[in-house]
Amino acid sequence: MLAVLADAAAHGWVLPAFNTENLTTTEAVLAAAHERSQIIGCAHLPVIVDITNNYWHRQQTVNYTHTRNWEIGLRLFLADLHVLCAPPSPYADLNVLIHLDHIQWDSDAGLLAGELSRFSSIMFDASTLPMEENMARTANFVRMHGKTLLIEGACDEIAEAGSGAAGSGCTDPATAERYWRATGVDLVVANLGTEHRAARSTLAYRGDIARAITARIGPRLCLHGSSSVAADRLGSLFADGVRRVNLWTALERDSTPVLMRAMQGSADKLAGPRASLDYCTTTWRQGIVFAEMKRIVGKYLELWYV
Ligand SMILES: [Zn+2]
Numbered sequence: 379m380l381a382v383l384a385d386a387a388a389h390g391w392v393l394p395a396f397n398t399e400n401l402t403t404t405e406a407v408l409a410a411a412h413e414r415s416q417i418i419g420c421a422h423l424p425v426i427v428d429i430t431n432n433y434w435h436r437q438q439t440v441n442y443t444h445t446r447n448w449e450i451g452l453r454l455f456l457a458d459l460h461v462l463c464a465p466p467s468p469y470a471d472l473n474v475l476i477h478l479d480h481i482q483w484d485s486d487a488g489l490l491a492g493e494l495s496r497f498s499s500i501m502f503d504a505s506t507l508p509m510e511e512n513m514a515r516t517a518n519f520v521r522m523h524g525k526t527l528l529i530e531g532a533c534d535e536i537a538e539a540g541s542g543a544a545g546s547g548c549t550d551p552a553t554a555e556r557y558w559r560a561t562g563v564d565l566v567v568a569n570l571g572t573e574h575r576a577a578r579s580t581l582a583y584r585g586d587i588a589r590a591i592t593a594r595i596g597p598r599l600c601l602h603g604s605s606s607v608a609a610d611r612l613g614s615l616f617a618d619g620v621r622r623v624n625l626w627t628a629l630e631r632d633s634t635p636v637l638m639r640a641m642q643g644s645a646d647k648l649a650g651p652r653a654s655l656d657y658c659t660t661t662w663r664q665g666i667v668f669a670e671m672k673r674i675v676g677k678y679l680e681l682w683y684v
Contacts (some may be wrong), residue, residue, distance in 0.1 A: 379498040379499050380564070382424045382473065382475060383528075383621055383622075385424075386424065386621070387597070387621065391682045392615045392621060392623055392681075392682045393426055393621065393622045393682075394426065394678055394679065395426035395427070395428045395477050395479070395622055395624050395625070396425070396426070396427060396629065396675060397428050397429060397430065397479060397625070397626035398427060398428075398438065398455070399429065399436075399438035399439075399441040399442055400441070400442060401458050402664045402667055402671070403629060404427060404458050404459065404462070405458075406629070406667075406668050406669075406671035406672040406675060407425065407427055407671075407672075407675050408425070408462055408463075408474070409468075409469070409668075409672045410671075410672045410673075410675035410676040410679060411425035411469070411472055411675070411679065412468055412469050412472060413672075414676060414679040414680070414683050415471070415472060418683060418684065420683075421471045422472065423473065423683065424472075424473040424475060425472055425474055426474075426477050426498075426499075426622070427459060427474060427475070427476055428476070428477035428478065429442070429455050429477075429479060430479045430480045430481075431448055431452065431481060431482075431486050431489050432482055433481075433482060433486075434482075434485070435480075435538065435574060435575070436480075436575070436626075438451075438479075439452040439455060442454050442455050452489070456476070459476060475498040475499065476497050477497065477498060477499045477500070478497050478499070478500045478501065479501050479624065480501055480503045481501055481502055482503055482504075483502065483503065483507070483515050494523065494527060495526070497527060499527055499529065499530060499564075499565075500523070500527050500528075501529075501530040501531070501532070501567070501600075502515075502516055502519045502520075502529055502530070502532075502563075503532050504531075504532070505532035505533070505535045506535065509533075509557070512532075512533070512557075513557055513560040516557075516561040517561045520562045520563060524564075528564045528565070529563050529564055529565075530563060530565040530600050530622075531557070531561050531563035531565070533549060533557035533567065533568055534547070534549045534554075534567070534568050535547075536567070536569055536572065536573065536574050536602045536603045537569070537573040537574070538573060538574050538575060539574060539576040539577055539606070540577075547569055548568075548584055548587050549569045549570070549587065551587065551590040551591045551594055554566055554568050554591045554594065554595060555594040555595050558598070559595075565598050565599070565600040565621065565622060566591070566595065566599055566600065567599075567600050567601075567602055568588075568591055570583055570584045570585075570587055570588050570599075570601060572602065572603030573606045574602065574606075574627070575605075575627050576603065576605055576631075577631065579605060579606055579607060579608045579609070579628065581603075581606040581607055582607075582611075583601070583607045583611060585614055585618045588615075588618035588620060589618050589619065591619065592618060592619025596619070597619035597620075597621055598619070599618070599619050599620045599621065599622075600620070600621065600623070600624065601615065601623045601624065602624045603624075603627075604623045604624060604628075605625060605626065605627035605628035605631065606627070609628075609677060609678060609681065612678075613681055615682075616682070623678075625675075625678060628678075629671045629674055629675065632670070632674055633666075633670035633671050636666060636667075636670040637666050637667055637670070640666045641663075
């Protein structure tokens, strides 16, 4: 992962990481990356696929299976990637890196005690704790796993959509520096004015704060809540010292209206004398979501993979 980050930096790329909680999303991310790899002539294009576990705001391994059991969901997620990243899959050439996102210092203790060799990187999230305890627990995690995993830490909480907190509590650059020096994490998540799970993409990302933090700790920022910022305002991230971007909300938020319009437009095919089973299937609905998610992911990849 460090080598991939270094190579991406040499290209001027910000590495995007896309969260998933179902096979349709997983495949849309890989398909968009595959298409981009062909456009720019880079067969082994790196793409990060990530998932949260017992993160209280979004338990994505739990959502991956209708058993709602995180261990089964995590196995299914890994199994899907295992199959999709090997021949005869069209995505076999991609350099797919698996990231665990927002792994909680307390509720994910069971996951952290298990086998972690399948993962390239982990976000160790103790950001709900007071700063001193956050730093102590994160530093301990880096001591235990820092030689085998790229570790991302959070020196601040990211606001939740609707909380009214976005933009009000941006990270003090001195705090980010203190956190990084105390923990030794590879990537730092700071509050740069964005918010998680945003219903609209209208927030201002604070590039000035990103640059002030980068001036102190070097280019090692990871931006969360990226869907809350219009895509055309994200082009300057590399210059601001951001090296990775996490995305999920936009994929779900912006594909749903497309599905709704398709279903409304096919209303006469869903029931009545012109009804056709072709329009009543999960395959049809997922095909629409897949195509739109792939298009959205492709738009983000265009921003950075040129
Ligand atoms: Zn996040």
